[in-house]
Amino acid sequence: MSVIPSPKVLEKMLNQVSDLIFLISPDFKFMFANHAYINYMKLPPKKITKKSINDVIPAEYIPMLKKKFNNLSINKTSFDNIYPSLLDDGSIIIEKWHNEGIFDENGTLLYYYCIGNIKKQTKQQLLNSETDLVSNTLIKFTMIGIIISIENEITYINKRSYSILGLPEKGFEYPLNIRDFFESIAPNYTNQILLDKENSDTTINEIQFSHPQKGIIWLSVIRKTQKFNGKETELFILEDITERKNNELETVNTRKRLDEVMRVAKIGYWEKDFENDCWIWSNEIYRIYGIPHETPIFDKTIRSYIAPVMVSKRKKRSALSYKQKRFSFYFEYKILTADGSIKWLSGEAFRKDGRFYGWLQDITERKNIEKALLKAKTKAEESERLKSIFLANMSHEIRTPLNAILGFSDLLTSTKNPAEKENYKKIIHDSSNILLKIIDDILNFSLIESGKLELYPETLTVKEILSNISNIYQKHKQDRVKLNIQSCEENIPITVDRERLVQVFINLIDNSFKYTERGSINVEYKLDKDHVIFSVVDTGKGIPNNAIGQIFDRFYQADAFSKGTGLGLSISRSIIRQMKGEFTVESEPGKGSKFSFTLPLKKQIAA
Ligand code: ADP
Secondary structure: OOOOOOHHHHHHHHHHOOOEEEEEOOOOEEEEEOHHHHHHOOOOOOOOOOOEHHHOOOHHHHHHHHHHHHHHHHHOOOEEEEEEEEOOOOOEEEEEEEEEEEEOOOOOEEEEEEEEEEEEEOHHHHHHOHHHHHHOHHHHHOOEEEEEEEOOEEEEEOHHHHHHHOOOOOOOOOOEEHHHHHHHHOHHHHHHHHOOOOOOOEEEEEEEEEEOOOEEEEEEEEEEEEEEOOEEEEEEEEEEOHHHHHHHHHHHHHHHHHHHHHHHHOEEEEEEEOOOOEEEEOHHHHHHHOOOOOOOEOHHHHHHHEOHHHHHHHHHHHHHHHHOOOOEEEEEEEEEOOOOOEEEEEEEEEEEOOEEEEEEEEOHHHHHHHHHHHHHHHHHHHHHHHHHHHHHHHHHHHHHHHHHHHHHHHHHHHOOOHHHHHHHHHHHHHHHHHHHHHHHHHHHHHHHHOOOOOOOOEEEEHHHHHHHHHHHOHHHHHOOOEEEEOOOOOOOEEEEOHHHHHHHHHHHHHHHHHHOOOOEEEEEEEEEOOEEEEEEEEOOOOOOOOOOOOOOOOOOOOOOOOOOOOOHHHHHHHHHHHOOOOEEEEEEOOOEEEEEEEEEEOOOOOO
């Protein structure tokens, strides 16, 4: 059975070791530091926890450290630091730190774990007992090359430097000028390594070096400049960082690939930065919002892009999840991006260990497709429903006049009474006309649906058309509902298919007769710029407001019990559109309807 030591025991153990160890929280506060660290930093014991690293670690290292820690929390890698310093007595102190993040099973960062090694060597030790040094005390630092120069002359190179650079030992004669030395091993980087002496006493360069045996490797060259006994002394630390660099490059490539995947999938990462009260966004979120990268993002920035109704929703949802101590929640909202387009975003937020973070995806395309599909589905369903009603109606509509024709044809042969015969003949004639109209509608409709309705245009005048219609409705002039057709004395030429135009008029006038009990039906025309507008106005039952938008749809009937195919207006509109005109309808239920359509006038050729 394994027994996990209690935190107290662990703490005791950590306090015994000579390595410097401390833990810091994701917001950079000390959670623990062992005795070795407290002693080394000369801190008052027990007061370290909850202290910010800003109060303990020298300020010059803080920005770089925070950046590296933040990277570590995202990439889940570790990193090593080396801080060399040359003391006044000529000895060297080398701090070597290894830093890692400890994550829970969900990958959430719990704390950073830092372990450091401090080695101090006197100048004498460095010069006299390097074998000793390498084999004993500096065993942990055998990876590090050390070069010391005083007033630009190299006074010391350790053995490790030779093997790092792949050079035979004692390959150099002292004193050796430091510039000459770097010129001979890395000419392309000499200026870079020796530059900027004034600006900083420590410089770090990562350079590519052509190793005689290993080929191209990566070297870290740390240079520390100090005055020592009035002389300018420089300490160079060389380290082969090829493995780390390759890992880093691999990480960069992985990140690039990840970024690419995120860009294609339109997914981004975000996190709340409580310390600065702002939001950290990955590139993709900037792209989604259309905001330049690196723009600082505050609450008010985000609010200014989100549709107002969604802002309060977003606030409520966040507050609720906070109240319910929920670990995570999904969300969806709409934004107006910087370039004015509307986007739908969805995402997930996680709240854990004082952090608030998550992902966000642009789902506009999906939303639009969903909407279009829904619309198409509703339309298809409506069309299906209307078609079924149409088929049911048709069998009834066809059977009624057909039964009348068959029934009265029988009676016609059996009766001798001339008055009855006349009556039966009229019924048969009227029923045949109704049947013909139904069959005509269906034929026209199928022609229009298959795009095969052909027009035969000719130039006619408005006068000719109106008198043509007047002739057709000659008999109806005496009806209970009076039909008035405006006469026309002007010469107004239009290019139309006569038969089809007359068909449209018949549809409209027959409808008016069908839906008008009393009053009148007026057929009128009016000129408007380069158009003529024809109208059929009745005093009938009118069309309910909620139906007016649909009466031109195929199979639509405002009143499911009315006679007809529900195709007349749809066919009429198609014909008029094919003749470059447009239909409009105005109606007041109980008062009447006005159907109007325009037709272009034939252009008069100037004499
Ligand atoms: P229908 O064969 O049913 O008349 P239409 O396409 O010609 O088919 O007309 C569609 C619907 O528009 C009609 O069912 C009716 O509800 C309405 N409608 C058309 N004309 C009129 C009108 N003049 N007055 C009232 N309603 C009308």
